[in-house]
Amino acid sequence: MSHRPHDHSATRVVHAGRDPRRFLGVVNTPVFRASTILFPTLADLERASRGEYDGLTYGLHGLPTVRDLQAALAEIEGGDAALMVPSGLAATTFPLLALANPGDHVLVTDSVYGPTRRFCENHLRRLGIEVDYYDPLIGSGIERVLKPNTRIVFTESPGSLTFEVQDLRAISDAAHARGAVVVLDNTWATPLGFRSFDHGVDVSVHAATKYIGGHSDVLLGAIVANARTFPALSRLWTDTGVTPSPDDCFLALRGLRTLAVRLERHQASALRIAQWLKARPEVDEVLYPALPGARGHEIWKRDFAMASGLFGVVLKPVATSRLAAMLDGMRLFGMGWSWGGFESLMIPTWPERVRSATRWQSAGPCVRLHIGLEDADDLIADLADGFARMSA
Ligand SMILES: *Cc1c(COP(=O)(O)O)cnc(C)c1O
Secondary structure (H helix, E strand, O other): OOOOOOOOHHHHHHHHHOOOOHHOOOOOOOOOOEOOOOOOHHHHOOOOOOOOOOOOHHHHHOHHHHHHHHHHHHHHHHEEEEEEEHHHHHHHHHHHHHHOOOOOOOEEOOOHHHHHHHHHHHHHHOOOOEEEEEEOOOOOHHHHOOOOEEEEEEEEEEOOEEEEEEEEHHHHHHHHHHOOOOEEEEOOOOOHHOOEEEEEEEEEEOOOOOOOOOOOOOOOOOEEOOOHHHHHHHHHHHHHOOOOOOOHHHHHHHHHHHHHHHHHHHHHHHHHHHHHHOOOOOOOHHHEEOOOOOOOHHHHHOOOOOOEEEEEEEEEOOOOHHHHHHHHHOOOOOOOOOOOOOOOOOEOOOHHHHHOOOOOOOOOOOOEEOOOOHHHHHHHHHHHHHHHHHHH
């Protein structure tokens, strides 16, 4: 169902970061809970204090459950190494802190995840780091807004709420020519949908809370980096003590093993439902790059191996009370934040509230759908009933 040649990605998600021989044959790396790790000799402890010890040193520095997840995600996406942090938001903000210094300039896509923007406004500026936002569709035009002190170009593709697909190759070529690094929030596509490091990305961050965890029961972030950026990221990770709990990493590893099959189903159902929605009289536009004819479809087709099940819908103008009649009565679609779990979700969104470099204008209200693993026919029936309540 992917239009890409066979790339072994389903095999990689099953086997990466897993070696049952280390754990008495146990298939999954167990949950290792530890603060203290005992050293056999003084010489070993001394080596550990110099950072020259091969074994485990202290719970905070990484336990097998955490390390195996990091190794798996680095291998699957094609980065050099990965770091886990306690939330997706910690993952998006961490590279900004680790890689930019006072006096530096950071460029951030106008379609960025709202809380990442809030971090830039409240904290990068406070640290004396300049922030500008740019049109997500800028492509090679990024050249015109890069400054001599631009250190980071922060991208997110497709963008939060509005799903613009960014031309990562054009952006990273221009950024690298000026000495800047490219950070990508790759949560939507996951490492299976977009192989960041093949497109010039230096740091790929993920809310593992979403598809990697996959079951709406864990908060976790991943930072996958190349050799150029990893040392600075790793230093800040060690110095700030933000290692997540081994229990959460266990859940993410468990989720990861089924990521390929879940995504296939999310994508297949989302495509069907997006097509169905596009033909509805209540719908003005479907914002789903995987849908032929949708905005961003050409670049998506060129660069992505697959899509996930999250997309936006612009409705024709309709009163809020009518939208409420639809949303309040959904049987299968839940109304709540986050996404990437097995269940379907539907929420209203207000993209125009989180823009500064561009303007977002739409005919009617915007909603965002996460298509879960239910039968697509049942989801379509739920939506059809919803539209009937809306028009009643
Ligand atoms: C949800 C999300 C995050 C943050 O993840 P949390 O684990 O909820 O902090 C970051 N980026 C994007 C694109 C997201 O959708």
